[in-house]
Amino acid sequence: GQTNLKSPxxxxxxxxxxxxxxxxxxxxxxxxxTFSAEYRWFEDFVTNETEWKELPGCQNVxxxxxDFSSAITKYYDTHHVRIRAERREEVSPWxxxxxxxxxxxxRIGPPGVELQSTNGVIKxxxxxxxxNQVRKMWIAHxxxxxxxxxxxxxxxxxxxxQSIFPTDTIDDLAPDTTYCLKVQATLPLDLQxxxxxxxxxxxxxxxxxNDLLCATDVSxxxxxxxxxxxxxxxxxxxxxxxxxxxxxxxKKLHDDYSMKWLSVPGCENITDTQCNFxxxxxxxxxxxxxxxxAMSEYNKSCVSNEVKVDPLIxxxIGPPGVxxxxxxxxxxxxxxxxxxxxxEVMRDRYxxxxxxxYWKNSSNNEEEIKMKEIKQTIGTISDxxxxxxxxxxxQAFSEVYNKSSHYSKEECIKTPGDKILHLVILATFVxxxxxxxxxxxxxxxxxxxxxxxxKYVFFPSCQPPLNIEGFGGQLxxxxxxxxxxEPIENCSxxxxxxxxxxxxxxxKDYIHSKQSSRDSGNYSNDDTSGSKVxxxxxxxxxx
Amino acid sequence: xxxVFGLIPIGLILLCTTTISSLQCNHLPLQQRKMIENxxxxxxxxxxxxxxxxxxxKMSFRFPEQVLxxxxxxAFKVAIEEIFQHIFYIFSKNLTLAAWDGTAIEQFQNGxxxxxxxxxxxxxxxxxxxxxxxxxxxxxxxxxxxxIDCFLKDKQxxxxxxxxSRAEMRRCLQLIDKVVRKL
Numbered sequence: 206g207q208t209n210l211k212s213p214x215x216x217x218x219x220x221x222x223x224x225x226x227x228x229x230x231x232x233x234x235x236x237x238x239t240f241s242a243e244y245r246w247f248e249d250f251v252t253n254e255t256e257w258k259e260l261p262g263c264q265n266v267x268x269x270x271x272d273f274s275s276a277i278t279k280y281y282d283t284h285h286v287r288i289r290a291e292r293r294e295e296v297s298p299w300x301x302x303x304x305x306x307x308x309x310x311x312r313i314g315p316p317g318v319e320l321q322s323t324n325g326v327i328k329x330x331x332x333x334x335x336x337n338q339v340r341k342m343w344i345a346h347x348x349x350x351x352x353x354x355x356x357x358x359x360x361x362x363x364x365x366x367q368s369i370f371p372t373d374t375i376d377d378l379a380p381d382t383t384y385c386l387k388v389q390a391t392l393p394l395d396l397q398x399x400x401x402x403x404x405x406x407x408x409x410x411x412x413x414x415n416d417l418l419c420a421t422d423v424s425x426x427x428x429x430x431x432x433x434x435x436x437x438x439x440x441x442x443x444x445x446x447x448x449x450x451x452x453x454x455x456k457k458l459h460d461d462y463s464m465k466w467l468s469v470p471g472c473e474n475i476t477d478t479q480c481n482f483x484x485x486x487x488x489x490x491x492x493x494x495x496x497x498x499a500m501s502e503y504n505k506s507c508v509s510n511e512v513k514v515d516p517l518i519x520x521x522i523g524p525p526g527v528x529x530x531x532x533x534x535x536x537x538x539x540x541x542x543x544x545x546x547x548x549e550v551m552r553d554r555y556x557x558x559x560x561x562x563y564w565k566n567s568s569n570n571e572e573e574i575k576m577k578e579i580k581q582t583i584g585t586i587s588d589x590x591x592x593x594x595x596x597x598x599x600q601a602f603s604e605v606y607n608k609s610s611h612y613s614k615e616e617c618i619k620t621p622g623d624k625i626l627h628l629v630i631l632a633t634f635v636x637x638x639x640x641x642x643x644x645x646x647x648x649x650x651x652x653x654x655x656x657x658x659x660k661y662v663f664f665p666s667c668q669p670p671l672n673i674e675g676f677g678g679q680l681x682x683x684x685x686x687x688x689x690x691e692p693i694e695n696c697s698x699x700x701x702x703x704x705x706x707x708x709x710x711x712x713k714d715y716i717h718s719k720q721s722s723r724d725s726g727n728y729s730n731d732d733t734s735g736s737k738v739x740x741x742x743x744x745x746x747x748x
Numbered sequence: 749x750x751x752v753f754g755l756i757p758i759g760l761i762l763l764c765t766t767t768i769s770s771l772q773c774n775h776l777p778l779q780q781r782k783m784i785e786n787x788x789x790x791x792x793x794x795x796x797x798x799x800x801x802x803x804x805x806k807m808s809f810r811f812p813e814q815v816l817x818x819x820x821x822x823a824f825k826v827a828i829e830e831i832f833q834h835i836f837y838i839f840s841k842n843l844t845l846a847a848w849d850g851t852a853i854e855q856f857q858n859g860x861x862x863x864x865x866x867x868x869x870x871x872x873x874x875x876x877x878x879x880x881x882x883x884x885x886x887x888x889x890x891x892x893x894x895x896i897d898c899f900l901k902d903k904q905x906x907x908x909x910x911x912x913s914r915a916e917m918r919r920c921l922q923l924i925d926k927v928v929r930k931l
Contacts, residue, residue, distance in 0.1 A: 281887045281894070308890065309883060344890075344897055345837035348830075393868070394830050396880050452854055454861035458840055489786045491858035492865070515862070554782050605775040 210290045210297035213240060213269070218286065218303060220311040221400065222335050223342050225277055227263055228270040229288055229300070239265045242288040243299075246279055260286065280307040280342055311342050313399025316351065316390045320405055325412035326376040327384065329353070329369065333459065334390050334399060347457060348392055349399075355386040358406055371459045383408045419507040420446065420478070420497035427520040429544035430551045434472075434480045436497050436509065444499050448472035448480040453492030453513075466496070486516050489550065517554055522610040525559065525601045529616045536563070536586040536595060536618065543601050543610055555603035559584070566594045566617055591626075594619045773870035776825070777931035783863045784925045787856060791918050794852035798915055802908035809895050809916055812888035816927045822872075826879035827889070828924055829867040834893040835917050836860045841900065846910035 211233035219226040227242060242263035245255045263271035277284065283306050290297040317332035333346040343349070353369045356362040357379075369375075369388075378384060385406040390399040420436040427433065438444055449466040456462060472480035486493065493516075497509040526541035540559055544551055558580050565572040577584060589595065596617040602609035815827045839857055879886070896913055903909035 281891045306883070306887070308887060344894055345834050347837040347840060348833045394826055394833075394871075394876060394879070395886075396876060452858050454836075454854075454858045457836075457861055487855070489790075489859060490855035491862035556778060556782075605778050607772065 210238070210292060210295050212297040212300045213288050213290055214300060216286065216288060216300055216303040218305050218310060220307055220342075222311070222314040223274055223277075223280075223338070223340055224272065224314075225274045225307070226270060226272055227260075227286065227288070231269055231290060233290065233297075238290050238292050239267055240269070240271075240288055240290055241265060242271070242273070242286060244273075244276060244284055244286045246282050246284040248279070248282055257285075257287075263288070265291070277307055278340070280311070282306070308342065313343060313349075313390050313392065313397055315400045315402040316349075316388055318386075318388050318402045318405055320386075320407050322407045322409055325380045325409055326374050326378065327386075327407060327409060328374050329372070329386075329388075331369075331371045331373075331388060331459075333371075343392070346459075348394075349390040350393060352389050352391055352398075353386055354388075354401075355384055358383040358385050370456045372456070372461060372463075378409050380409050380411045416507075418444065418499050418501055418505060420499050420509040423495070423497055423509050423512050425495070425512055425514055425519055427514075427516075429523040430483065430486070430516070430520055430548055431481065432483045432486050432514070432516075432520070434482055434495055434497070434512070436478050438478060438499065440499070440501070443476075443502055445474050445476055446472070446478070446480075447474060447498040447500065448482065449496055449498060450482065450485050451494040451496075451511075452490075453494060456494070469495075486514070487550075489554075491515075517551075517606055520551075522555065522557070522601050522603065522608050524611045524613040525599050527597060527599045527613045527616050529597055529618045531618050531620060533621070534587060534589050534591070536589060536597070536620070538584040538586070538597055538599070540582040540584070540599055542582060555608070556605045557601050557603055560600045560602055560609075561586075561597060562599075562612070563595055563597045565590070566596045589620050591620050592622050776866070776870050777928055779866065780828075780863060781925070781928050783859060783866075784921060784928060787859050787863075788918065788921055788925065790852050790856040790859065791914065791921065794848040794856060795846065795911065795914060798911055799908070802911050805903075805908045806912055807899060809892055809899075811892055811916075811920055811923065812885065813923065815885045815889050816923060821931070823875045823878040824927065825867055825871050826875050827885070828928075829864060829871060830886075830889065831920065831924065832860055832864050832867070834889075835920070836864065838893070838896060838900070838913065838917065842905050843910065845904075845906050846914075847907070848910075 211231070213229040213231050215230040217228045219228065229240070231238065231240075240263070242260035243257040244260045245257050247253070247255065260271075260273050261276045262273040283304060286303045286305065287299045287301070289299050314334040316334050317336060319330040319332075321328040321330075331351050333343075333349055335341045335343060335346070351369050351371065352366060353375070354364055354366050355375065356364045375386075383406055385404050387401045387404045389401045391397060392399075417440050418438075420438050423434065423436045425432060425434055434448060436446075448469040450469055451462060451466050455465050467485075469480060469482045470484055472482065480497075482495065493514045494511045495514060496511045498506055499509070500506045523543040525543050528539040528541075530537040530539065538561060542548070542552055542557065558578055559582070561577045561579065561584055562574055563577070563586055564574040577586065586595075586597075594617055596615045598612045598615045600610055600612045815831075816824055836857060839853065839860075843853060896916060900909050900913060
């Protein structure tokens, strides 16, 4: 119908857990005015046009608020809500659309709290918001972190805030005092702090006098994943102990874990004040809690405080083993990892590295200590001087967990005389020797030859025969040397011709005969040409 | 004046603890990587091979992978922490019909719980705020886990529903493992 009615304004939606409340303002006259609302939602964040539906719980309401919890089931989807005023036949225009995502505007409701005051402490048990509800806004209730606020019920009391487990004990309290507390559930990742529970007040009792029996100073010592629990006891009489452990995550659950403490094997009914609980720890599985139950002969027992053990953080890394070996100019270091062969997992989780310190151990004091970091278990050092005593020690460390072991024992070893150097010297010497030999031999040979030639030229070894005279100037009688003048050998053949007034003609005949003989002689006797010449000259002389 | 002097040692202690925890947080990716490897091994160890008869009941849950790819690299620590919290919650339910190895389940849960604690210590307010602002991603993640939760409830936590959920959680952890390795 026609409308003089104003539409409602300032729509607000309040959500606590799965309770949805719509509130609005109405400024028009409110006589006989009722309100009705509509809603629609969008599946999977897609804003396609869907039909408006009547909002159950908000039809014909007279007040300016209504509860529409029954309508909403899709807590992660976007919803639109609008409302209008109605009076008899008149309806106002729809208000502006209110857009909301239930999960994003929902608040966490208060948790349930149960308290028990015993033995000077307050035991608290928390039940999560929406416990026992079928439909939940906060489905993974184990995600809640509970925040406790506690104060003494006196004036000027300080508020103390602490994070607690669903089942927990508040023990740093004064006896016979009244404390008040409240708890809220939070989801830090959703930036959500829930509504506080109602305030509960309780008075603490006095502490029981079992003190002497209880184990005190419970502590853990762990080396290379061997875990030992140590404690003290001031009880004079016979006490036996039972060491118990709890797997850490059980504290996060809402179930009662008091029955889930188990005995450590080998530490049941013991009298020793220490226990090896390595058997229950595996590197791979998180946090454990340990406690000591002391039992006296009179069946009285007392449970000590708990100790939280985070294996890789509580454990200390022991020193590694070291062996050194030397070869020429390389120093080999063989590292045996801490914990032996069983601790492979430990080494893997710690991501162990090794720090090697090495230095020259000489008689004069200050030699520089050098450092080398390696990841493997074999290291080599190369910048060594020969014939020196080197000492080495190794430390294992985990950068990931910021832990380092003590240093191993020192191992010392002496570097050998420089064999290489000796070899080099020897080789050089031999090579030089050969080289010299190779060069010197032909050179010597050449020199020798030259010497011989020279000697032959200047000092020939052949002597001429002594019976040949006129060998003056023998000095220059070498056949190789050219002489300026050939010596004239005045050789004469003296033929004694005895003629006493011999007929001239005879002589002439004799000469002719000679000539003829000479002619014949020409053909037979060539060598005597020289002598023939001399004969002619002789003839001339005679004539 | 007295109060100011009293505050100084407290301030120093706070400074030391924050430095120490941030030192450890520097190596968070490596520590987490090894823990995730371990969780995957335990997940395999707790049961046998996926039973053939459960194949027909297999459902597609559609893990929102974009949650693991935010632009700000650091902020996805928050997403991982939330995923671990949800997985931890799922495996805390009634597992009797699954008939798995109890010790392996305990160790798996304990390991997850340790991872959650560690992340809690290292995730900063700034990172949480950043993740919080990515509303659509956060809601998709919650819807995914709600689907699995409802699936288990509808099937009354029977063997096949558990085996299918275990396979799905394995896939989830493997995706996280891949991303953490890149850090």
